[in-house]
Amino acid sequence: MLEEIGPFLEVLLGGLMAGVLYALVALGFVLIFKASGVFNFAQGAMVLFAALTLVRLMEVLPFVLAFAASCAIMVALAFAIERLVLRPLVNQEGLILFMATIGITFFIDGFGQTLWGSDIYTLELGLPKSPWIILDPPLPGGILVSPVDVFAAVTAGALVAGLAVFFNRTKVGRALRAVADDHQAAQSVGIPLNTIWLIVWSVAGVVALVAGMAWGTKLGVQFSLALVALKAIPVIILGGLTSIPGAIVGGLIIGAGEKLAEVYIGPAFGGGIENWFAYVVALLFLLFRPQGLFGERIIERV
Amino acid sequence: MLYREAGQFKTSYEADQSIFPIMQDRWGIAAILAFAFLAMPFLASEYFFRAVMIPFLILALAAIGLNLLVGYCGQISLGTGAFMAVGAYAAYNFAIRVPELPHLVTLLLAGGVAAVVGLLFGIPSLRIKGLYLAAATLAAQFFIDWLFSRVKWFTNYTPSGSVAAPQLNIFGWVPDAPSEKYLLCLGFVTVFALVAKNLVRSRIGRSWMAIRDMDIAAEIIGIRPMHAKLSAFAISSFIVGVAGALWGFVHLGSWEPLAFSIDRSFSLLFMVILGGLGSILGCFLGAAFITLVPIFLNQVLPELGIKLDTATVSHLEFMIFGALIVVFLIAEPHGMARLWQVGKEKLRIWPFPH
Numbered sequence: 001m002l003e004e005i006g007p008f009l010e011v012l013l014g015g016l017m018a019g020v021l022y023a024l025v026a027l028g029f030v031l032i033f034k035a036s037g038v039f040n041f042a043q044g045a046m047v048l049f050a051a052l053t054l055v056r057l058m059e060v061l062p063f064v065l066a067f068a069a070s071c072a073i074m075v076a077l078a079f080a081i082e083r084l085v086l087r088p089l090v091n092q093e094g095l096i097l098f099m100a101t102i103g104i105t106f107f108i109d110g111f112g113q114t115l116w117g118s119d120i121y122t123l124e125l126g127l128p129k130s131p132w133i134i135l136d137p138p139l140p141g142g143i144l145v146s147p148v149d150v151f152a153a154v155t156a157g158a159l160v161a162g163l164a165v166f167f168n169r170t171k172v173g174r175a176l177r178a179v180a181d182d183h184q185a186a187q188s189v190g191i192p193l194n195t196i197w198l199i200v201w202s203v204a205g206v207v208a209l210v211a212g213m214a215w216g217t218k219l220g221v222q223f224s225l226a227l228v229a230l231k232a233i234p235v236i237i238l239g240g241l242t243s244i245p246g247a248i249v250g251g252l253i254i255g256a257g258e259k260l261a262e263v264y265i266g267p268a269f270g271g272g273i274e275n276w277f278a279y280v281v282a283l284l285f286l287l288f289r290p291q292g293l294f295g296e297r298i299i300e301r302v
Numbered sequence: 303m304l305y306r307e308a309g310q311f312k313t314s315y316e317a318d319q320s321i322f323p324i325m326q327d328r329w330g331i332a333a334i335l336a337f338a339f340l341a342m343p344f345l346a347s348e349y350f351f352r353a354v355m356i357p358f359l360i361l362a363l364a365a366i367g368l369n370l371l372v373g374y375c376g377q378i379s380l381g382t383g384a385f386m387a388v389g390a391y392a393a394y395n396f397a398i399r400v401p402e403l404p405h406l407v408t409l410l411l412a413g414g415v416a417a418v419v420g421l422l423f424g425i426p427s428l429r430i431k432g433l434y435l436a437a438a439t440l441a442a443q444f445f446i447d448w449l450f451s452r453v454k455w456f457t458n459y460t461p462s463g464s465v466a467a468p469q470l471n472i473f474g475w476v477p478d479a480p481s482e483k484y485l486l487c488l489g490f491v492t493v494f495a496l497v498a499k500n501l502v503r504s505r506i507g508r509s510w511m512a513i514r515d516m517d518i519a520a521e522i523i524g525i526r527p528m529h530a531k532l533s534a535f536a537i538s539s540f541i542v543g544v545a546g547a548l549w550g551f552v553h554l555g556s557w558e559p560l561a562f563s564i565d566r567s568f569s570l571l572f573m574v575i576l577g578g579l580g581s582i583l584g585c586f587l588g589a590a591f592i593t594l595v596p597i598f599l600n601q602v603l604p605e606l607g608i609k610l611d612t613a614t615v616s617h618l619e620f621m622i623f624g625a626l627i628v629v630f631l632i633a634e635p636h637g638m639a640r641l642w643q644v645g646k647e648k649l650r651i652w653p654f655p656h
Binding site: 100102 | 376378426429430432433434436437438440441444445447564568571575613614616617618619620621622623624625626627628632635
């Protein structure tokens with residue numbers, strides 16, 4: 001019995017850790033969607049761009065300075081996107097904005113790699129490489145845990161706590177929630193819409209930087225980071241587009257479900273089901289609860 | 303001065319309903335078609351057919367299919383590449399497992415299979431829309447990619463997973479020279495473009511557009527959303543499937559699942575956006591643009607003395623497409639087709655100001 005629980009727990013834990021990483025990317029999506037109603041397909045490209053910026057700056061600067069500079073660059077990017085893309089497209093349909101962010105995705109992908117190069121870079125944050133072994137006494141052999149995953153989980157936790165405080169306890173946070181509820185009403189009570197958007201995109205940029213750090217240490221900084229965003233889409237569908245806790249819970253469910261399915265159901269299908277399992281779960285979920293686990297109910301008027 | 307409709311009176315309902323109501327347009331189209339069918343096969347080089355015309359025509363066909371769904375019915379799809387794959391693999395399996403079928407029937411059957419698969423993945427569109435639907439079609443893309451790379455039956459158990467299409471034989475005509483392949487594609491594109499143009503002017507096309515503009519309002523005035531959405535998915539997937547089969551059999555010859563990856567889906571979506579959402583002409587303009595830009599960057603820039611390595615060129619392509627999408631969405635959301643139309647309007651009154 002114990003021999004079977006060991007591997008199961010290890011897979012589960014691995015899945016949950018991967019889920020935290022998905023949640024980090026999903027968080028960026030949710031932030032922007034909450035505040036501006038834009039589904040930002042470019043979040044993955046922003047993760048790649050942020051990670052590339054950080055890794056190349058760390059070649060010449062110490063970590064703290066490089067991190068600060070990367071943050072500044074992400075804010076500048078947010079500023080450019082707000083000025084050049086969002087402002088001219090204000091009052092357009094969601095679908096048009098979505099397609100615009102696909103355009104942004106391609107642009108940032110190309111721009112980032114032209115600027116910083118397209119090799120694979122390793123990101124060294126000084127974390128121990130060898131995995132930790134926990135729960136050795138009750139389980140034979142124990143469970144292997146990667147320090148990088150733990151670091152990511154802790155960062156994600158801190159980030160969510162920080163965002164929760166930011167959203168609920170500060171004046172800017174309250175303005176953000178007001179904008180999310182109703183653009184026009186928020187504007188009519190004197191909330192500057194453009195500033196709010198700039199703040200949200202900047203926060204999403206910083207979240208992308210953190211996500212890029214976590215993924216970058218795990219996979220190396222390379223083009224495939226941009227594809228991580230595609231994995232985050234089922235996460236937000238499951239969790240609900242407008243809910244920050246939903247992004248975390250959705251991430252955990254998708255991460256764990258995906259790994260468990262790959263190990264326990266996968267062999268029956270010939271393996272590799274990891275790539276679509278999450279989507280099919282999200283799709284089935286959509287049929288029964290279109291707003292996701294924690295999302296707000298979708299109400300439409302003619 | 304020449305492009306003027308003065309004196310052209312419509313005296314019957316048929317004349318009022320014709321696709322090209324202006325005589326000059328009719329002559330123009332006839333001239334283009336005559337040139338494409340009669341003169342082009344003798345004029346162009348083999349390279350031009352293989353690298354430009356054949357991909358352009360097939361992608362234009364796929365873009366027509368996608369435009370019916372995205373531009374006319376408003377249902378966004380990021381899984382077009384997968385539906386092309388379904389068409390290509392269905393045609394391959396029909397061709398090698400039922401070799402007695404005429405190949406024309408095989409190609410159309412492949413479209414039929416793609417239509418059924420499209421219908422299946424279109425079912426979620428009844429409950430969800432917009433971004434959620436985009437995610438659902440992404441599911442189709444990843445699932446179908448996986449299906450063709452892992453389930454060996456579809457690839458006829460070839461060890462490498464790549465398949466080679468048998469030589470096409472259309473009732474005794476074997477198109478294997480590039481110019482003949484071109485004529486085959488041209489034939490398909492002409493027929494389907496005509497079908498699509500008429501479809502969107504018909505009752506079913508109008509119901510699609512009503513759904514696109516506002517689905518709840520459309521439902522209230524008596525359009526059945528299920529009917530409209532699923533028919534859009536089926537018909538769009540049919541055309542995309544035929545395009546996929548042609549892409550496999552005519553353009554590639556032999557291919558592996560990677561040939562129909564998500565990049566293909568995105569580039570088709572770009573064609574439709576850049577060319578013009580809800581315009582058949584736009585599909586051709588968009589397809590021509592997306593086919594020509596990489597060739598331009600790879601061939602013409604070096605001749606102008608600008609030397610770039612291949613990685614930079616591909617990144618540059620990304621940036622150009624991305625920036626253009628944004629620029630078009632901001633400046634002209636109806637794409638190049640609208641620019642063309644505006645130009646024509648100007649031409650009608652030229653050289654007078656009003």
